[in-house]
Amino acid sequence: MPQFGSGDQFGLPIVGRHFEEIIVRHDKSDQMFWCFMNQRGRPSYTYSLGAEVQEVQDWIADNYARPANGGPDDLRYFICGSKTPGIYNLGGDLRHFAECIRTRDLAAMRKYAETCVRMQFANANAFGAPIITMALVQGDALGGGFEHALAFDILVAERSARLGLPEIVFNLFPGMGAYSFLLRRVGRKMAEQFILEGKIYSAEELYQLGIVDILAEDGQGEAAIIDYCQRNRNRFAAERAVYRARRVADPVELDELMRITTVWAETAMTLTDADVRKMERLADAQERRIRRTLSPI
Numbered sequence: 001m002p003q004f005g006s007g008d009q010f011g012l013p014i015v016g017r018h019f020e021e022i023i024v025r026h027d028k029s030d031q032m033f034w035c036f037m038n039q040r041g042r043p044s045y046t047y048s049l050g051a052e053v054q055e056v057q058d059w060i061a062d063n064y065a066r067p068a069n070g071g072p073d074d075l076r077y078f079i080c081g082s083k084t085p086g087i088y089n090l091g092g093d094l095r096h097f098a099e100c101i102r103t104r105d106l107a108a109m110r111k112y113a114e115t116c117v118r119m120q121f122a123n124a125n126a127f128g129a130p131i132i133t134m135a136l137v138q139g140d141a142l143g144g145g146f147e148h149a150l151a152f153d154i155l156v157a158e159r160s161a162r163l164g165l166p167e168i169v170f171n172l173f174p175g176m177g178a179y180s181f182l183l184r185r186v187g188r189k190m191a192e193q194f195i196l197e198g199k200i201y202s203a204e205e206l207y208q209l210g211i212v213d214i215l216a217e218d219g220q221g222e223a224a225i226i227d228y229c230q231r232n233r234n235r236f237a238a239e240r241a242v243y244r245a246r247r248v249a250d251p252v253e254l255d256e257l258m259r260i261t262t263v264w265a266e267t268a269m270t271l272t273d274a275d276v277r278k279m280e281r282l283a284d285a286q287e288r289r290i291r292r293t294l295s296p297i
């Protein structure tokens with residue numbers, strides 16, 4: 001069994017902690033833990049977001065990673081979503097990537113990627129706890145945002161959500177789990193098509209392909225998850241066991257993720273200045289979008 005957790009936060013409440021980039025809620029009566037990304041700037045995977053997410057992962061591992069039904073019975077489902085209107089997550093920290101490429105800092109690129117991959121591995125293994133995990137995509141999940149959502153047991157998306165892997169635009173590929181998770185969901189040919197075409201898909205298209213597991217109406221994602229969990233309470237043990245069996249039958253190993261992300265970091269170092277400028281223009285466009293989105297709030 002993979003090992004997660006730090007061992008130094010056992011029993012400490014997490015809901016009352018002050019976070020800058022996430023919002024957490026533990027609905028104990030429904031046995032559901034909600035973690036929402038809530039970034040003030042460009043909603044991407046930064047070290048600061050990762051540090052707070054890691055706290056949540058460690059807390060669950062420290063308090064719930066025990067033999068099935070051997071610990072507190074107030075957590076069955078973990079759900080990750082976003083509070084940024086219209087956006088789940090836009091992926092990697094493009095500003096950081098561009099700086100690393102320009103300064104030829106391969107070590108920094110690998111450090112970033114390996115940090116993300118370790119969190120992805122924890123997501124893919126339910127933090128070692130006897131729970132079911134879900135991603136709730138309301139809005140755009142692009143690049144690393146789509147990769148992140150693919151790692152959970154169940155992918156829930158609202159109808160207007162858009163998901164895709166646009167990294168090919170600047171001559172790179174998504175290197176933090178996309179190939180591994182898509183390979184197991186849709187096979188090699190389609191996984192490579194997703195990556196090499198860079199198409200942005202609607203949630204409904206991905207539902208038809210079997211990548212989105214639950215398609216919810218706009219604004220009803222949380223309600224759809226609550227309804228799903230309530231309707232399936234009596235089969236929870238069997239459903240959890242099915243997802244554990246999936247990991248046994250077709251595991252995504254940490255070594256696999258690490259080796260692929262090394263290829264990603266090394267490939268990034270080959271990008272031309274024109275490629276990097278495209279990356280920076282994309283970051284500019286995303287930042288303008290988030291300013292427009294958040295300005296009325």
